[in-house]
Amino acid sequence: MPLTSFEIGYAQEALGRRLTREELVLLEAEWSEHCSYKSTREELKRLKTEAPLVIVGPGRDAGAIKLFDDVAIIARIESHNHPSALDPYNGAATGVGGIVRDVISLGAKPVLLADALYMGSGRTRHSRWLSKNIIRGISDYGNRLGIPTATGLAWFSEAYEKQPLINVACVGIAKPEGILPGSVKPGDPIIMLGNTTGRDGFLGSSFASKPLDESDVAAIQVGNPFIEKLIIEALTEAFDKKLLSLVKDLGGGGLGTAIVETAAQNDVGVVIHLDRVHLREPDLEPFEIIASESQERMIVVPRNEGALGELFSIFDKYGLEYSVIGYFSKERKVKMLFRGLPVVDLPVGLAVSPPKTPREVLGREPCNKEAPMLRNIDLKEAVVKVLSSPRVSLKAVIYEQYDWGVGGRTSLPPGYGDSAVIWLMDNTKRGFAVAVRGNPGYTRLDPFVGAAISFAEAYRRVASVGAEPLAALDNINSGNPEKPEQHYYTLRMIEGIAHASQALNLPVIGGNVSLYNEDESGSMIDPVASVLVIGRIEDVTKALTTIPIGDSPLVLAGDTKTELGGSEVQRVLLGRGYGRPPEFKPIEEKRLGIFAKEVSEKGIANAAHSVSLGGVVATAFKMAYKGGVGVTIESTAICDCDPVEALFSESQARILYEVKREKLQDFLSLAKAFDIKAGVIGNTLKDERLFRLTHRSNKIMELGFEDVSEALEGLENLG
Amino acid sequence: MRRVAIMKYPGTNCENETLYAVRNVSKLDGKVVWHPDFKAREWDAVVLPGGFSYGDYGRAGLIASWSKASRELLNAFDYGLPILGICNGFQVLSELGILPGNLLYNASAKFIAKWVNVKFHNPRGPWLSLISDGEVLPMPIAHAEGRYYIDDVEPIIGEPWAEYLENPNGSIQSIAGVSRKGGVALGIMPHPERATFPWQSLKYTTGGRRIFESIGESLRRGW
């Protein structure tokens, strides 16, 4: 959004002169919420960002950790909410494109994509149109790049009917010593690589920093995955030959922002000849060249002069366009020239330091309106309703459009495990696990606890396959920071993430904040924090799936309380969530995580599933249905309380296991050794394809597969 | 050691895992070759791996078929070099007319990625030598344009060919793969290189491994 008169005055005073049009545009992008994080910068400092294995923390295009001594993981998450509301197909597609470029900027080979999608109810034509095109956009772009989209989440609610949230993440691998230092020195030439610069996507980032308005359609960008694929190929070759010292994505804010940020990080100045940039339209004006957000462009800096020739011949081989547009300089100024005339001349320090924007926050305790009691309800109806909720039902219609297996590394594909497990394919069995979680139902009721739970759930899903959680990334999606009652949610979610990262002792190596998610009437979407957790797994063959094999005991590990606040059963029966979300239990989560790793290493379970939406009953029934085996559950074995509470409670820190029959005692003793409550709650069956619930051994409900298949497969008509 | 070229077009995606399988399972000397550099005479076999050559623009495999590698491939086909096209590679070979028929848009009009069961009929030739007739091998598919179509299937089912047990894309006669010259040139839509090691598959099946073992053995025995 345009600079405020206060901000313009601040800049002009610092310079002692008026800003040029080009400088205005540059500062407008650089000082936008999207690029400067002016409303959240202070709060984000509370996150735990340090740990021995962190190689690169937040601040650069992506974060990096050491996975093994000889393998680094590079990752980044980002939202593409605003563009996707207007052009769901290209909005989602270019979201994938941008996140992948961020990850290659550190010298990585991208090997995994994950997506967290918060979409409309599916009951209106508009929301179906949005979802369908969002999914197709991710599919078309990610598949063409040859990067598997192997995990994600899909949430559906009226709150996103017109304003969906699209969070996408990319994970790459590199040798630790192969991570680009990202450092440049005066005299280094700057090469612009990839797509031509055009008027498309003009000032997209400041457009993402204000409420939506139909007149913004000029900012729509069409993604070109084919060019991006060539960029990946070319840069991979250049990385192997060690030809580069810096690679940077031209993302939000375009060339201007990328240049200014690089100069600031390296404490150097920069001189850019705007007329040397390769253009799509020859008549582009200098301010347009600075701010254009045309996709699939990067700046690269060669390691040394001698590398230039070899670099160019790689670009030529792949038919990529490039131009040498300037160089870094000693004097700490951003200078841009057009046909020899200076159009920008700003101190680097000024360009990256917007004046403080005071934001008010209206503290509002979570609205703890207690829920109407959910007892003596028709259990069968409740179960079917929960299973047919699009948030709970099977997601194959989404992930089967994604090439989850390209690369040959996908050891646990979507639909088969709590997290994606990716094999390194390096003549060992080593790999890593990734899960992404977010629950707007909880964050709407309590942004602090809700965000912490997102963190815990992603953590638990990585642990339940048998991996050791190592690092997290978060994506905050929230409302208008200029409205105190909305900004409250943003800050409380950040605090929740900070608290969880400290309590679970997991560093946050990157994140993204998307604000101004409100509709034309000014009401906020359901705010949500997506959290992605990455874990290490020594032997991918030991990873536990969520698919049971039947005829074995079902054991619930973890304590169940009567926690129905913000639960799925409330939403499907009462129309919305009430009360407080379940308690965030970091100590239990950590203990359960270590236990889960031992379970997988000892090979004493067939299947494991973190318990979340819809409680034990939804978790168990989905597992059984996918495995084609029946299941019986005794409600008092979960919790000696009302069956509704036992079955649908969403208490945290629980994993449901199908334990190997002959290893049951080992399993229970191991749980005991960890001081984890664990007990047999039922059995999987072999020949009967049914779901049976009992209460004190009396049958209280029975359903056949055929009674729930329509419910569970209900998403089919979405795609 | 016998040499296998793994052809790379702009947009090819599956060359690395294919190479990994050729080296570690076929135990052959594999190498990824950039398409204009491909000289058929330098190789004992060639694989066209999966991906989206030229973004699949126009039609899957179309623009890749304009490459100058095509003349080499046509030539190689004439003198009997073993050629395998997987997914996009199959699409390229069909565009080139090396393999009969066409791969049209899936009946669902969507990209589909899932595990399928593939039954091999009359398996013969360098790529299928270790597979027995009627054997069912599970492998994943991942494609948008895999609906096999041809006016007359008779000549196809006389040669080695592959069939989906459950037709995922509307292919005529559930055709998943076809061949010519008794299996010397083979095209399949499913991805054997993603079903080569047990941990690539949930069910610990390795349906694709047999293809890589076959070519290894065949070439060593002197195909």
Place this chain on the structure above:
Amino acid sequence: MQGYKVLLIVSYKASARDPEGETIAHELRSLGHEEVVSVRAGKAFLFEVKAGSEEDAIESVTRIASETKLYNPSVHEVKVMRVA
């Protein structure tokens, strides 16, 4: 009421990029077809609709396409034409 054939073409607006068309044009030129200045790619839908007149037929396809979101007015342009 009579059957009319109406062609609906959906392509990106001229201000937006068109990766498919650009790639095809580029590759055609490098094959030697220098006369190709540009290609824009799009989707074609050939409707047969019952209508009282040709104008009605065109009107009805235009309306259906926009109501059912066969295209996105913020990025696409459409052409509707009668064909024989």
Place this chain on the structure above:
Amino acid sequence: MQGYKVLLIVSYKASARDPEGETIAHELRSLGHEEVVSVRAGKAFLFEVKAGSEEDAIESVTRIASETKLYNPSVHEVKVMRVA
């Protein structure tokens, strides 16, 4: 030599079936658009070519399309037309 715009429409022959068109027609009818008899889906390529005359332009697009197999006569139907 002047620039001419020529539209090339490629769709599946009836024998090859057209699931996308069939699905769309079906959906449209179930949404209440009873007037839709059928829909065929295809690809549109809008060429701009340099040529001496309109006939030449059409001729040249037809030739390029068939030489490069932008359509495949065994499964596709094709229409070439001049547009304004």
